[in-house]
Structure formats: structure tokens, C-alpha cells
Amino acid sequence: MTMTDARRKFTPRLADPNKPRLTTSAMIASIAGEGQRTKPAPFGHALVKLAQERPEVVGLTADLGKYTDMHVFSKAMPDRFYQMGMAEQLLMSAAAGLAREGFMPFATTYAVFAARRAYDFICMAIAEENLPVKIVCALPGLTTGYGPSHQATEDLAIFRGLPNLTIVDPCDALDIEEAVPAIADHPGPVYMRLLRGQVPLVLDEYDYRFELGKAKILREGEDVLFISAGLMTMRALDAAKELEKTGINAAVLHSPTIKPLDEASILAAVRAVPGRLVVVAENHTVIGGLGEAVAACLLRNGEAPRFRQIALPDAFLDAGALPTLHDLYGISTGGIIKSVTAWTS
Amino acid sequence: MSDTQARLGSNVSLAERAYRIRRNALRMGEVQGQGYIGQALGIADVLAVSYFHALAYRAEDPQWEERDRFLLSIGHYAIALYAVLIEAGILPEDELETYGGDDSRLPMSGMAAYTPGMEITGGSLGQGLGIGVGMALGLKRKRSKSFIYNLMSDGELGEGSTWEAAMSAAHHKLDNLVCVVDFNDQQADGKSTQTLSAEPVTDKFRAFGWNAERVDGNDIEAVRAAFDRARHENGGRPSAVVCDTVMCKGVPFLEAREITHFVRVEPDEWQKALDVLDAGRPA
Numbered sequence: 328m329t330m331t332d333a334r335r336k337f338t339p340r341l342a343d344p345n346k347p348r349l350t351t352s353a354m355i356a357s358i359a360g361e362g363q364r365t366k367p368a369p370f371g372h373a374l375v376k377l378a379q380e381r382p383e384v385v386g387l388t389a390d391l392g393k394y395t396d397m398h399v400f401s402k403a404m405p406d407r408f409y410q411m412g413m414a415e416q417l418l419m420s421a422a423a424g425l426a427r428e429g430f431m432p433f434a435t436t437y438a439v440f441a442a443r444r445a446y447d448f449i450c451m452a453i454a455e456e457n458l459p460v461k462i463v464c465a466l467p468g469l470t471t472g473y474g475p476s477h478q479a480t481e482d483l484a485i486f487r488g489l490p491n492l493t494i495v496d497p498c499d500a501l502d503i504e505e506a507v508p509a510i511a512d513h514p515g516p517v518y519m520r521l522l523r524g525q526v527p528l529v530l531d532e533y534d535y536r537f538e539l540g541k542a543k544i545l546r547e548g549e550d551v552l553f554i555s556a557g558l559m560t561m562r563a564l565d566a567a568k569e570l571e572k573t574g575i576n577a578a579v580l581h582s583p584t585i586k587p588l589d590e591a592s593i594l595a596a597v598r599a600v601p602g603r604l605v606v607v608a609e610n611h612t613v614i615g616g617l618g619e620a621v622a623a624c625l626l627r628n629g630e631a632p633r634f635r636q637i638a639l640p641d642a643f644l645d646a647g648a649l650p651t652l653h654d655l656y657g658i659s660t661g662g663i664i665k666s667v668t669a670w671t672s
Numbered sequence: 673m674s675d676t677q678a679r680l681g682s683n684v685s686l687a688e689r690a691y692r693i694r695r696n697a698l699r700m701g702e703v704q705g706q707g708y709i710g711q712a713l714g715i716a717d718v719l720a721v722s723y724f725h726a727l728a729y730r731a732e733d734p735q736w737e738e739r740d741r742f743l744l745s746i747g748h749y750a751i752a753l754y755a756v757l758i759e760a761g762i763l764p765e766d767e768l769e770t771y772g773g774d775d776s777r778l779p780m781s782g783m784a785a786y787t788p789g790m791e792i793t794g795g796s797l798g799q800g801l802g803i804g805v806g807m808a809l810g811l812k813r814k815r816s817k818s819f820i821y822n823l824m825s826d827g828e829l830g831e832g833s834t835w836e837a838a839m840s841a842a843h844h845k846l847d848n849l850v851c852v853v854d855f856n857d858q859q860a861d862g863k864s865t866q867t868l869s870a871e872p873v874t875d876k877f878r879a880f881g882w883n884a885e886r887v888d889g890n891d892i893e894a895v896r897a898a899f900d901r902a903r904h905e906n907g908g909r910p911s912a913v914v915c916d917t918v919m920c921k922g923v924p925f926l927e928a929r930e931i932t933h934f935v936r937v938e939p940d941e942w943q944k945a946l947d948v949l950d951a952g953r954p955a
Contacts, residue, residue, distance in 0.1 A: 385813075409809065412843070414836035417802045421840065424806020427792075428814065432806075448833070451796040452803055456784055 349648030351472040365525040366500035371399025373507035387434045389418040395435035395465045415445040422460045423452035438464035438479030454491045467520035468610030474646035484615025494585040495519040496557035500526040505537035529561045542582035542589040551577035552603045559608040566663035590624045608637040687954035690720035696755035700771035702942035710919035710935035712752035719756040721895045731761035734788045745800020745824040750782035762789040798831025808846040823852045827859030829870035841910040842881025849910040850902045856917045877912040889915025
């Protein structure tokens with residue numbers, strides 16, 4: 328095989344050739360489904376509220392204020408906002424510098440740029456010294472149809488190896504609103520995945536509050552245990568409702584804190600109903616994310632249930648419309664239902 | 673009287689300070705049998721001016737809020753910084769015997785968590801100036817009059833992050849930031865100017881909106897004058913002081929040796945180097 332043969336090539340492959348061809352959404356597009364309840368820019372508004380209570384909070388971005396909902400903060404508190412320009416290494420080192428001087432910087436960019444471009448700066452300038460910098464990044468996993476340049480499919484794998492760093496993958500607007508003050512209360516550095524724009528509101532239907540470091544049962548079920556984070560929790564909840572109609576009862580354990588993982592709650596949930604199929608659902612590559620973290624936790628603790636992952640493939644993903652891509656890679660509600668039905672039949 | 677003025681009143685000359693810094697560094701090199709001694713001897717005059725002329729600090733309280741912050745971006749120059757921190761009374765002299773050893777507060781590459789007076793963890797080169805930008809912004813937020821001095825190497829001029837930070841410092845008018853570049857024309861693989869030339873360095877900084885001047889970094893008076901201009905005549909801009917230094921300065925037989933990033937010193941040569949240095953002690 329020549330090098331040319333091995334190179335990535337474009338091949339059109341719609342998930343379902345009978346479905347209509349959708350178009351790639353504009354950049355500020357929401358991940359919300361048709362008719363879903365949403366709240367606008369929950370991160371931006373929560374940050375303003377936090378900053379009103381905590382004078383040490385400052386906001387920084389690297390030319391992505393409008394695209395990380397930081398514009399809400401910069402408009403409300405212009406004197407506490409720093410536009411660092413298209414310079415992510417600087418964004419992280421300057422945030423470290425501000426933290427050294429007693430401030431609490433919230434620094435935003437896209438997840439790809441934080442994880443790939445600025446990693447060493449997050450590692451050495453922030454994490455090694457355990458500084459209270461809160462890194463909040465849009466476009467986690469597969470939340471844009473722009474292709475690999477914008478799709479941070481491996482950010483959790485990259486950041487999980489970084490000591491001192493707490494990692495949060497919130498599900499919806501409520502999770503984000505409650506996570507902002509919670510990560511501020513945490514004394515060390517945090518990486519939080521961000522859903523921006525019109526963000527779905529789902530978790531208010533459940534008896535739920537975000538607590539840093541805690542996984543919480545949102546729903547009980549005897550056949551399947553979903554363990555999920557981020558937007559995949561709302562997909563798992565939707566899938567569970569549909570699966571129930573076909574006689575498959577699924578529980579959902581939402582684990583928005585990826586690191587440190589709430590191993591006690593995960594083990595308790597797995598042990599509560601022996602024999603239940605464990606399905607970890609995450610908006611991330613199968614490698615190095617929540618799925619592998621849960622698997623390692625279970626094995627270390629002597630648990631080996633039937634185990635499956637719903638996650639993105641170990642591949643550079645396609646460009647296209649988000650719903651098409653989510654179907655293609657099996658992380659849509661329909662994709663989850665299909666996989667779980669096959670695994671339980 | 674400020675802490676700086678108190679030191680200015682001292683009758684110990686900067687040349688004597690530089691001699692003592694070199695001596696401390698040689699003694700640490702002797703302990704470890706190795707070390708970045710070429711760089712330490714080269715930068716000693718700049719450090720003497722920094723700690724005994726320019727910086728405000730309290731030896732007994734390294735975290736004093738009103739101190740000037742000295743960032744060692746170039747982590748492997750730690751031996752040189754320890755040498756001056758000992759001379760400044762921030763570290764006890766007997767601790768130099770632990771340099772680079774197990775359980776020592778003086779590791780080979782500088783880390784903030786280990787050493788009083790070590791502001792940042794350097795060593796991943798090209799990070800100090802960006803951290804300095806954030807600290808300078810933070811100082812201005814606090815309406816502090818303190819300054820940031822970032823010491824970096826000529827090799828670090830090859831890092832893109834250095835220029836992100838340089839552009840930002842000018843954009844934010846950080847006149848409380850001074851970047852000191854040790855231009856010894858030596859980096860890991862050879863001469864800096866032949867590895868990835870940053871010349872003309874001062875023109876580059878000026879083009880980025882900085883004050884910039886280049887001085888003989890082993891001429892104490894020239895360095896002192898440049899530091900004064902950076903602090904008091906900066907026109908509202910950040911200032912770069914590019915210091916041409918001679919590796920191994922002060923120990924002629926080492927200066928004459930083929931200079932590399934890691935200057936080889938034989939076990940029996942440390943005492944000889946100390947003797948030569950002592951013989952040249954300023955009057």
C-alpha cells in the first residue's frame with residue numbers, strides 16, 4: 328500500500344440514504360432537538376451571577392467570546408473581561424498569571440484548541456501549580472459538523488491524564504448553571520465542556536441537583552443501566568422512555584464529573600441489580616473517556632457485568648449536519664435504542 | 673524608606689554581589705558535579721542588578737504582596753537563581769549543599785512549589801512571558817505598582833508562545849512588565865543564531881510595540897542603566913532588555929573552553945574555578 332492509498336479520503340456515506348439531505352448548521356447552532364425546551368446561554372448568565380457574588384472572578388477568551396457564551400459576561404462586566412486574541416497558549420498562561428495574583432479566571436475557547444494546542448500551558452502553568460483556573464470549552468465531542476478541526480472527540484482522553492485537573496461534562500442548561508458556582512468553589516483547576524447558545528433544559532424534570540464529584544440516578548430500570556455524561560444523558564433518558572415501550576427497562580446514572588469519577592455511586596448502581604447490562608454512553612471517542620474510566624473502576628473493584636459502550640469511533644469523523652452525524656455514529660436517541668435493543672434481544 | 677532603597681544604601685557593590693552569586697553557583701555545581709554553570713556564571717551580573725538594584729522584595733517574606741515578581745521562565749537557570757536567592761537572604765546559604773539532591777528544595781529545574789522566591793515553575797520553555805502578561809494584568813487590576821521581570825533565554829525566542837505574549841503585552845500597554853533576554857547565543861543543539869536565529873531581536877520587540885534595547889549583559893553599569901530606563905522611562909510600553917552575555921564569565925579557563933549548552937567541568941576543576949574566581953574578586 329502506498330502512502331497515498333492510506334491517506335484519508337472523502338466518501339459520501341449518509342447514515343440512511345432514504346433520509347433527506349440536511350445542511351451543516353451555522354456555527355451558533357444549538358444541539359437542541361426540534362421543539363425541545365431550552366435556555367439561552369446558561370454559562371454566560373451563570374458566570375455573571377457568580378461574578379456579582381465573587382469579586383475575584385474574571386473572564387478571558389481567545390477570540391471566541393460570542394461562540395462560548397462569554398459575550399454575556401463581557402457585555403455585563405466589560406472591566407472584568409480580557410480579550411486575549413487568537414492565542415490559546417497565551418490565554419492559558421495569562422489565566423495562570425491572573426490566578427497567581429489572586430483572581431479566579433474563567434477562560435473559554437473551543438475544546439479542540441484547549442486540548443490540542445494549549446495542553447502544555449494548561450499542564451505546566453495551571454495544573455502543576457494547582458491554580459484555580461476554570462477552563463470552559465465549547466464544541467466538545469461531536470457537537471459541530473465542521474469536521475475534525477472543530478470536533479474535540481478526544482479531549483477527555485487528553486485531559487484525564489492530567490493530575491490536579493477536575494473534569495466536568497454537563498448535560499443541559501440546569502447542569503451548567505449549577506456547575507458554574509460549584510467549580511468556582513473547588514479550589515483547583517477545572518476543565519468543563521460547554522453546551523452553548525440555546526441549550527436544552529431536561530434535568531429540571533428530575534429530582535436532581537449538580538454536585539461536583541457526584542453521579543446521580545435519574546431513573547430506575549431492571550434490565551439496563553446507562554452510565555452517561557454530557558448531552559448523552561439526555562439521549563439516554565429519551566432512549567429509556569422509548570425502550571420502556573418495548574419492555575426494556577433502563578436506569579440512567581448521570582456522571583457529569585468525569586474526574587474524579589464517583590466510583591462509589593457507579594459501583595453501588597452496578598451492584599444494586601446484578602445481571603443488568605451496563606451501557607456507558609458518552610459524546611467522545613471510545614478511547615480514554617468515561618467508558619474506559621468506568622470499565623477500569625469496575626474491574627479494579629471485582630465487578631465484571633456485561634458491558635457495552637456507546638461512543639464515537641476511533642476515527643476522524645465526517646463533516647455534515649449534526650443529526651445526520653449523530654445517527655451515523657450511533658449517538659442519537661435512535662442509535663442508542665437500536666444498539667440496546669440488539670444487545671438485549 | 674522602601675526595601676529597595678534600604679538595599680541601595682548598602683555599601684556592598686554590585687560587582688561584589690555578582691562575584692558572590694558566581695561563587696554560590698560554583699559551589700552548587702561542585703556539589704552536584706555538574707549543572708548549568710556556564711549560564712549561571714554568564715547571567716550573574718544581570719541577577720546582581722536585578723536583586724540588588726531593581727527589585728523590591730523582603731527576604732524574610734518572599735510572598736510580600738508589594739514585591740516585584742521575578743519569573744524564571746528558563747527553569748534550568750535555577751542554579752543561578754538559587755545563587756542570588758542565597759545572596760539576597762531568601763534562602764539559607766547552607767542549603768546550597770543540597771542542590772539537585774533527593775529531598776532538596778533546590779531541584780535542577782526551578783519549580784514554584786519547591787523553593788521560596790521561585791515565583792513560577794519554568795522549564796517548559798516559552799511559558800514565562802505569557803504568565804508574566806497575566807500577572808502584569810492582575811497587578812494593574814489591583815492597582816499595584818509592582819513590576820514583573822521575566823528572565824528568558826535567547827532560545828525561548830523560538831517559541832511561538834513568546835510572541836503571542838509579546839503582542840499581548842503591547843496591546844494591553846503593560847508598562848509594568850520587563851522581559852530580560854539572556855542572549856548567550858547558546859541553546860541545546862548549538863549556537864542560537866545558527867539553530868533558529870531570532871535576530872534582529874530588538875527590532876522584533878520594537879515591531880511588536882515594545883521598548884527594546886541591547887546591552888552588554890556583563891557590564892553592570894550598562895545593565896543597571898537599561899533596567900532603570902525600563903522601569904522609569906518606558907513611555908507606557910513593556911520593555912525588553914536583551915543582554916549579551918558570555919557563558920562561564922568570570923572563570924577564564926572555562927570561558928576559553930568549547931562552549932556548549934552543558935559545559936563540562938572535571939571533578940578537580942571546581943576548586944580551581946573557585947580559586948580563579950576568588951583571585952578576580954572585585955576590590
